[in-house]
Amino acid sequence: MPRLLCLSGLVVAGLVLLLFLADLIMSFTGGGGIFSYPSLLMDIVFIICAGLLGYLAWVSLKDLK
Numbered sequence: 001m002p003r004l005l006c007l008s009g010l011v012v013a014g015l016v017l018l019l020f021l022a023d024l025i026m027s028f029t030g031g032g033g034i035f036s037y038p039s040l041l042m043d044i045v046f047i048i049c050a051g052l053l054g055y056l057a058w059v060s061l062k063d064l065k
Helices: 002-029 037-064
Strands: none
Touching: 002 037
């Protein structure tokens, strides 16, 4: 069960990272992004949080082995 939770944490972190990275890239290229332009700070914060979640899930997964 703990291994499944670690893997689901990695999947969620990857999905959040891809979503907000795509939004950040679209807002820089003039596509408007999924959300709006004022969400630039929100995009950066969510990318950092997704990276931290992915790192913590990875370290926890390696600790289980």
